[in-house]
Amino acid sequence: MRGGRTLVVCPDIRSVRYDLDADARLAEACGLALAIGLVIAESYVLPVRDVKPNTLFGSGQVERIATDCELNEVELVVVDGALSPIQQRNLEEKVGRKVIDRTGLILEIFGERAATAEGRLQVELAHLDYQQSRLVRSWTHLERQRGGFGFLGGPGETQIEADRRMIRQRMGRLRRELEQVRKTRTLHRDRRGRAPWPVIALVGYTNAGKSTLFNRLTGEGVMAEDLLFATLDPTMRAISLPGVEKAILSDTVGFISDLPTQLVAAFRATLEEVTAADLILHVRDIANPSTAAQKKQVLDVLTDLGVIDADDGASAIPILEVWNKFDLLDGERADALEAIAADDPDVAALSAFTGRGVDELVQRIGAQLTTQAVTREYQIPASDGQRIAWLHAHGEVLDDADGEPHEGQPMRQIRVRLNPKEFGQFETL
Template sequence: MSRGARAIVICPDIRGAKHDLDAASRLEEACGLALAIGIVVAEAFVLPVRDVKPNTLFGSGQVQTIADKCELELAELVVVDGALSPIQQRNLEDKLKRKVIDRTGLILEIFGERAATAEGRLQVELAHLDYQQSRLVRSWTHLERQRGGFGFLGGPGETQIEADRRMIRQRMARLRKELEQVRRTRALHRERRNRAPWPVIALVGYTNAGKSTLFNRLTDADVMAEDLLFATLDPTMRAIRLPGVEKAILSDTVGFISDLPTQLVAAFRATLEEVTAADVIVHVRDIASPATAAQKSQVLEVLAELGVTGGEDEESPIPIIEAWNKWDLLDPERADDLADIAAAADDIVPISAIDGTGMDNLIAALDRLLTASSRIYHITLPVGEGQKLAWLHAHGQVMSEKDAGEGDNGPLREFEVRLSPKEFGRFAQL
């Protein structure tokens, strides 16, 4: 599929099917997915489907309508925002005389282009192979051709498609082994960070909610942040400093999306494992989107599946701040109504990551949550322990300090200092 290809984007509105988003929002999201991979959307429309046709999904009259649209718009590609079976995809291509791609194939294309880390690339290749093995019939017109011979290259009577499927299964098995090694390595890195021990702040949210823009705003980084779905696929981490926390790790994660293709669920969840180890979660919401409530439900559903929360109505074991992003795009009346709601809640912060609105309030909220578990420690140190004395003054809130007599190593000083448990753990390692 070449970048710049002209496409017709269709959202099938199947009677009785349940979705988190309405048909119009799903169509807009499908167009966003197409744009994210460089496709030119020539036309987009919702197509009601009363009864799903096993061979083509759409009825014959609807297929002809699609064909006419393709001719009129000079489209070389048809994007169907739904899951097509291999037979449906092949039959639609035969009738339309154009390449047809479904939602799964489209998202796989985006993931394949954007994945940057070793694990991301392995996950995407594995997902691609899983998707392709059921569609090999589309690649081979000589299914009756048989392979003779012996050994590994195919036993007597093995057809070409059987050989190809066997090769895909072998490649998938190798990829799973490589992925397991990558996961073990990442788990070791996460364990090392937990011993550090700096608090972790994870940014989560629906795709294109503005997480990477906020990440860049808070860290002065240059992570890819564009008005595209899935601009970020691989976890990115940077250190930031808060008023009461010398160092915290900020993690940017892949955006959530409704109806995620089954082939990508494992890749998606693995990418989000970092969230389960976070001390605070910042749920970045595109508050200007008409679908913001449905997007929130989708995010909370995924967090619940990860074990981070118990569901939309249950309290999370990890504190969550809602950052209502894109505040600058709201009309004044809507902004006033939402400001009243935010003012009555202590876990909602209106922001605009693009122009910096609300950043001070967000930083203050993060600081409050990360220092909420701080407690007073009474620590006695020899005066000669200059490094530890300096560390306490630099990283803790020293409430009082007084002489504590003589010790084996000379004069002692007693400190009353406020530290978080993680900071105290770090002090104990000095």
């Protein structure tokens, strides 16, 4: 499939209300195709007044697609919408080309990009869930009867029934393996929760520049390209911030409109990393004409995860909006948005690509994470070097002096600023 000439068709169904306009959805569909290495030979929006149950499009539109495939030597047709198995099969017969829908295309991208064991398991499970609904009409060989010895469905079992049974068995094994992975992830999350270091989660629409910002803040070389879903698996690195000796920065998978339901469920465990964060950085591509609609998509997902209250819109975790890609704005637009951001304490304007505004963001993050810090005084035996060193390493020590001896022991009187997480950790020492 990679490198194949592709026709991208975006159906604009009159009875469906979309978050993005037709041109933005077509551009996103082309971006998805480019992300998997396809060559866009032609692309356009087709208005659909009445959905045809057999082909989705009307007969004249199907003929247009077939003609364009011939004229442009197209090998693959991508339909930016959901196709039923019978619609997919009929379109393939009429245009004489392989046809995939939006779900199939995103599954291809995820399958290629998933790097961790968990990511690969999630993608395979989602792919099988998608595939099992398409066995009925996908391949003619599945209609054949197969023989047997009677203990695998009997001699009358059709090939399609055997394939369905194998898929169900494989999905069962994958779910068990994923459950074990999720338990391990939960243990790691709990362990981080007991650690003194705050967690900062980067979230945002795909291609908003999260990985570029991640690299800028950490100095790492995480894949960051102008592609949709350039990175899939969560990445975590330690960073230093003003007033915070160490924090954990987490880069999560990008969000997208109309994410296939199979992948919403499969990647929920990955997104649950966000729910354990102390601060969420919502990275927005402020230069994108659809940035407002993209913001809504991200907030909807955070609401589904329980981070944002569905009734009053309040967030259980502080959210700082990062308006990224200022380098792509013209002067007047950039000045206007920068003025808006300067008046909003919950917005930071920057360009992760050029580095403009990143230092200010670091200061803002440090200030945000230390707002809950309180000053405490401790009387600690001078011989307890471990606890004294811990306070100096993890808190902001304001004063460290000799205290009144206690039961003949010399004491240190230490005044230190700690946030609640650090205080809890110190109390367990």
